[in-house]
Amino acid sequence: MSELHRLLTFPSRPITDAAYATELHRFLASGIPATYTLEQVAAFEQGRGAEQDDIDGSNTTPLHILTRSLPLSLTEEETDVVLKMMDILFEYGAGWNFIDYENKTIGDLLLEKGQDRNGKLYKRVVAAGVSAELLLRKINGGEIEFLEVDRDDQAQEETVSTTAAVVQPDTDRTADDSKTYLATPLEYTDDSLITKDNKDGVMMDWETEIMAVAAKTICSTGSAKEKIILNVGFGMGIIDTFIQKEKPTQHYICEAHPDVLARMKTDGWYDRPNVIILEGKWQDSLNKLLDEGDTFFDGIYYDTFSEHYQDMLDLYDVVVGLLKPEGVFSFFNGLGADRPLCYDVYREIVTIDVNNYGMNCQYANVSVNLNQDWQNVKRSYFNCNYYYHPRITFT
Ligand SMILES: C[S@@+](CC[C@H](N)C(=O)[O-])C[C@H]1O[C@@H](n2cnc3c(N)ncnc32)[C@H](O)[C@@H]1O
Known part of the structure; x- marks a missing residue:
């Protein structure tokens, strides 16, 4: 586990701006990618190269580690610091729809941690997803490249990364x-x-x-x-x-x-x-x-x-x-x-x-x-x- 990842496990309380948001910003500003995954750390440690992506594999991103580690008893002030950390991660290019080693999205983990669908943290991830989808639609000049995820293929995830494991479609379908x-x-x-x-x-x-x-x-x-x-x-x-x-x-x-x-x-x-x-x-x-x-x-x-x-x-x-x-x-x-x-x-x-x-x-x-x-x-x-x-x- 890298220092960045360790920080996101919230080793000490309370979660304050100085101890967490500022530190997180320092790591990312120094060049550590907001998409640096646990799988990449493992690949690096095994000498396979940190840049190696496993397209079919999971991507346990910093945001997954953060949401997995969220204390159940977050105070209002701590929630605001976590929200700021999410803002920083998204600002530095974190994706909203990666799936981790347990096949979970950040949304799944937030709900498991007792966060409300209408709460600040969950809504922040949804907002990131909406922005990413609308931005990609613009970038694609209207040619929207959706992946099918439902019965009639209306709903479709756009990949936010071509190499990363995001919510993937079943492509073998009539x-x-x-x-x-x-x-x-x-x-x-x-x-x-x-x-x-x-x-x-x-x-x-x-x-x-x-x-x-x-x-x-x-x-x-x-x-x-x-x-x-x-x-x-x-x-x-x-x-x-x-x-x-x-x-x-x-x-x-x-x-x-x-x-x-x-x-x-x-x-x-x-x-x-x-x-x-x-x-x-x-x-x-x-x-x-x-x-x-x-x-x-x-x-x-x-x-x-x-x-x-x-x-x-x-x-x-x-x-x-x-x-x-x-x-x-x-x-x-x-x-x-x-x-x-x-x-x-x-x-x-x-x-x-x-x-x-x-x-x-x-x-x-x-x-x-x-x-x-x-x-x-x-x-x-x-x-x-x-x-x-x-x-x-x-x-
Ligand atoms: C999910 S079913 C509809 C089920 C329906 N709501 C019901 O209550 O049983 C979808 C239907 O849309 C038809 N369909 C697919 N593409 C179509 C299109 N472009 N124009 C008209 N019908 C289409 C399919 O053949 C299929 O019968």
Whole structure:
């Protein structure tokens, strides 16, 4: 362990500015990187070279050591010193989304140490994540390079370092890209819709409660005389079944996959008097509606598969054109949901992005039953036992 690392274990109390923040600053100003990991120290001690990164390995950074060592009984003054230390580490280039030797993010460790999600320290890490994501988007000139971390690839971690072990995606997935997915055969099981060969979970019935809440949200405006609702992505038709119970005057369903469309035919969705099916990708169907200029919705829901957050940014353009002034937009929020910290970062990013479109996002917490059996699918795509349900309206 280096001197820097030792300092971050808080060997003495109280945690004061002079003993810790000033010392930390001195170390970093002398050239020790804020990303100097325990793994690099070990590699150096074993003569493998401190600069050697193990791309598949962990990165136990100074911030991990600091959060792991946090006393449970921090005073208010000590919390402020720790916050200052975090500021210094971020200022010197510490990353927010590295994972350590126990596969934990800084956010995981803070929560384990009893820090509150709304507390200064956790919020500081989220703020660092949001800044890093938005900055990278700018640097990439709009070409956002997201890594998929959830079911439908909306939520995606950007790497903050090309060599470091950050939250990593499972890259071996049919669901990686929309074109491949739409040409991939699907299979309906008793409680899910999966890709036939890869067993990627497209939709699973543990989400039923979320879909029930979402249907209520998007059907909450409009009147008995005119309630026009749009759902993008049919999947198992769970939300569409709930929407039907709200008796919309017109219920549009946009769906692109041939196997899903075939299922919708068999199940009689094409014959329902108030249902209008838009076959094909929303990118085509909805832009056509926009061009025609005579259909506007009281509620819009978006839940697709194999799309990226960039697609959602494109969707916002369409939503602002198709939503009535009092209308409500919502979507399946799996953005970053395989890691609580990433989930919190994307919660903020969505808020910022929709604000830029003159919209406001409010979240409701829905508890999620995580006893879901993931046996029949390749990997779990939701690892939080709560769900941030978004309700987006014009401000
Ligand atoms: C997760 S499922 C939707 C589940 C649905 N919310 C429910 O309650 O059952 C995603 C659906 O979006 C469809 N989809 C994927 N990309 C699409 C696109 N670009 N346009 C329209 N539908 C798409 C998929 O074929 C799939 O049926």
